[in-house]
Amino acid sequence: MTTTRHLSPARPAATGQRVTQARVVRSEWTKLRSVPSTAWSLLAAVALIVGFGALYCVLRVTRPPTGPEAVAAFDSTAVSLTGVQLAQLAIGVLGVLLVAGEYATGTIRVSLAAVPRRLPVLWGKAIVFALTTLVLCLPATLAAFLVGQSILSPEHLDISLRDPGVARAVVGSALLLSAVGILGLGLGALLRSTAGGVAGLFGLLFGPQLLSGLLPAAWSDKLYPYLPVPAGAAVANVQPDSAALAPWPGFGLFCLYTTVVLALAAWQLRRRDA
Amino acid sequence: MIEAHGLTKRYGDKTAVDGLSFTVRPGVVTGFLGPNGAGKSTTMRLILGLDAPTGGSVTVNGKPYQRLAAPLREVGALLDARSVHPGRSAYHHLLALAQTCGIGRSRVDEVIEAVGLGGVARRRAGGFSLGMGQRLGIAAALLGDPATVILDEPVNGLDTEGIRWIRSLLQGLAADGRTVFVSSHLMSEMALTAQHLIVIGRGRLIADTGMEEFVARAAPGVVRVRSTDPAGLAALLRSREAAVSQAGDGALAVSGLTTDQVGRLAGGAGFTLLELTAQQASLEEAFIDLTRDAVEFRAPTTGGAQP
Numbered sequence: 001m002t003t004t005r006h007l008s009p010a011r012p013a014a015t016g017q018r019v020t021q022a023r024v025v026r027s028e029w030t031k032l033r034s035v036p037s038t039a040w041s042l043l044a045a046v047a048l049i050v051g052f053g054a055l056y057c058v059l060r061v062t063r064p065p066t067g068p069e070a071v072a073a074f075d076s077t078a079v080s081l082t083g084v085q086l087a088q089l090a091i092g093v094l095g096v097l098l099v100a101g102e103y104a105t106g107t108i109r110v111s112l113a114a115v116p117r118r119l120p121v122l123w124g125k126a127i128v129f130a131l132t133t134l135v136l137c138l139p140a141t142l143a144a145f146l147v148g149q150s151i152l153s154p155e156h157l158d159i160s161l162r163d164p165g166v167a168r169a170v171v172g173s174a175l176l177l178s179a180v181g182i183l184g185l186g187l188g189a190l191l192r193s194t195a196g197g198v199a200g201l202f203g204l205l206f207g208p209q210l211l212s213g214l215l216p217a218a219w220s221d222k223l224y225p226y227l228p229v230p231a232g233a234a235v236a237n238v239q240p241d242s243a244a245l246a247p248w249p250g251f252g253l254f255c256l257y258t259t260v261v262l263a264l265a266a267w268q269l270r271r272r273d274a
Numbered sequence: 275m276i277e278a279h280g281l282t283k284r285y286g287d288k289t290a291v292d293g294l295s296f297t298v299r300p301g302v303v304t305g306f307l308g309p310n311g312a313g314k315s316t317t318m319r320l321i322l323g324l325d326a327p328t329g330g331s332v333t334v335n336g337k338p339y340q341r342l343a344a345p346l347r348e349v350g351a352l353l354d355a356r357s358v359h360p361g362r363s364a365y366h367h368l369l370a371l372a373q374t375c376g377i378g379r380s381r382v383d384e385v386i387e388a389v390g391l392g393g394v395a396r397r398r399a400g401g402f403s404l405g406m407g408q409r410l411g412i413a414a415a416l417l418g419d420p421a422t423v424i425l426d427e428p429v430n431g432l433d434t435e436g437i438r439w440i441r442s443l444l445q446g447l448a449a450d451g452r453t454v455f456v457s458s459h460l461m462s463e464m465a466l467t468a469q470h471l472i473v474i475g476r477g478r479l480i481a482d483t484g485m486e487e488f489v490a491r492a493a494p495g496v497v498r499v500r501s502t503d504p505a506g507l508a509a510l511l512r513s514r515e516a517a518v519s520q521a522g523d524g525a526l527a528v529s530g531l532t533t534d535q536v537g538r539l540a541g542g543a544g545f546t547l548l549e550l551t552a553q554q555a556s557l558e559e560a561f562i563d564l565t566r567d568a569v570e571f572r573a574p575t576t577g578g579a580q581p
Contacts, residue, residue, distance in 0.1 A: 019374050036361055110357050116341075116345055
């Protein structure tokens with residue numbers, strides 16, 4: 001019988017085999033890459049960034065802006081990066097699923113029993129997911145930009161990566177995608193359910209704009225740039241926009257919102273029964 | 275070694291575990307027995323630090339579980355066989371677990387072979403039967419070669435061969451000097467596996483004894499006796515402080531006397547005996563007797579089924 005013959009007798013726990021943050025990161029990387037649906041969703045998000053951007057560029061080329069004012073207002077970078085907005089939702093939802101899925105399947109108890117201090121699991125997931133999305137999205141936004149500009153160039157609507165603010169917008173869009181992923185991950189950990197996490201994510205991304213619309217115009221105009229989505233989107237602005245925050249402060253504010261959600265999730269993870 | 279002191283867990287106004295104190299010692303299989311809803315799984319979650327106790331404390335090898343530096347190396351646990359991502363393979367499930375404390379890939383392959391999942395380790399765990407899930411959960415528990423093994427209802431969903439396998443596995447682990455703590459709601463299964471028993475009902479400790487003492491104390495022997503004159507014999511035995519009841523087919527069920535005593539009394543009074551046998555109440559009956567007042571959910575018994 002295959003019983004305990006493979007196992008050596010009981011002995012005190014070996015030293016040097018402690019749980020460390022680096023080991024938990026490696027474990028979370030194994031978890032992320034070993035569920036095929038997660039890998040496919042990430043690849044789909046990347047395809048969305050490039051594909052949708054290219055599609056929109058084709059659309060704009062068939063109906064090019066007319067008149068000098070419209071041409072001046074035409075934001076070639078934003079047009080080629082249109083897919084980022086859709087990919088944000090996909091990556092945010094994937095972030096929710098990454099944690100809420102563990103609660104749904106009960107694997108969270110296995111994970112937390114292996115790492116009883118708990119927080120390394122949350123940090124491990126966040127680090128792995130942030131880096132993975134960044135590594136995938138950075139080439140994707142660059143590809144979307146380059147493909148888009150090559151489509152726009154026959155109409156002389158294209159812009160160069162060396163023009164002011166363009167490279168920052170391309171890199172910033174990838175960073176924003178990563179940050180939205182972490183926001184979703186934090187919401188999944190905080191609310192512990194897929195439905196709740198997705199609702200929370202959409203609520204945070206779209207709710208504030210709707211609510212601010214109910215305020216008097218003077219207030220809502222002042223408030224608007226500080227709401228999560230407008231603040232985050234500022235990093236991708238190439239043309240100066242007086243109604244928006246400066247690119248990096250805007251992105252920083254979005255990261256601050258994400259950090260608050262992640263901190264709440266960490267506090268709940270420590271406090272609540274698994 | 276697992277030690278619980280006044281362990282209490284309340285969820286809202288429902289008390290799941292109520293002042294539980296016990297010690298699980300190494301070297302024997304300790305059965306953790308109780309009806310459904312008795313608080314077994316809650317107790318196990320408390321041991322593993324997944325739930326925080328409302329009161330009291332529990333330690334593993336003298337430390338609260340949260341303070342173990344390499345928990346998988348000290349405690350291996352199976353809580354729920356379905357706690358696997360359905361899209362992930364058994365191999366990757368175990369690998370991710372092993373990596374949290376630097377256990378190598380060769381050990382992952384080793385435990386997969388040891389539980390007999392070698393052929394399916396690379397397949398999606400979502401397609402596993404409950405029995406395969408149990409084997410995967412046991413592989414996870416053995417991964418760190420721990421000195422303490424905690425298994426919640428490990429025989430659920432296993433076939434006869436699987437049940438025999440787990441029985442010898444548990445006894446082998448105990449023989450190695452490990453602490454083995456196994457819950458079940460089936461007394462008959464525990465009777466064959468465990469040497470020590472901790473019985474709880476409604477979150478409270480009912481018994482903490484060796485298996486043999488439990489059987490002797492909870493299930494006193496009953497003597498079955500058939501005679502040509504049951505009424506006369508019953509009267510005689512009752513006069514000697516024995517409890518006598520009709521066993522249905524003309525036989526008497528006598529408790530409080532041994533077969534020797536019943537035989538001598540009957541012979542001395544000139545009764546003709548047709549049958550005289552000692553009957554040990556089954557362990558299942560003993561368990562049901564013991565936990566009768568502590569059963570949380572019970573179907574209403576129909577009149578005909580009443581003994």
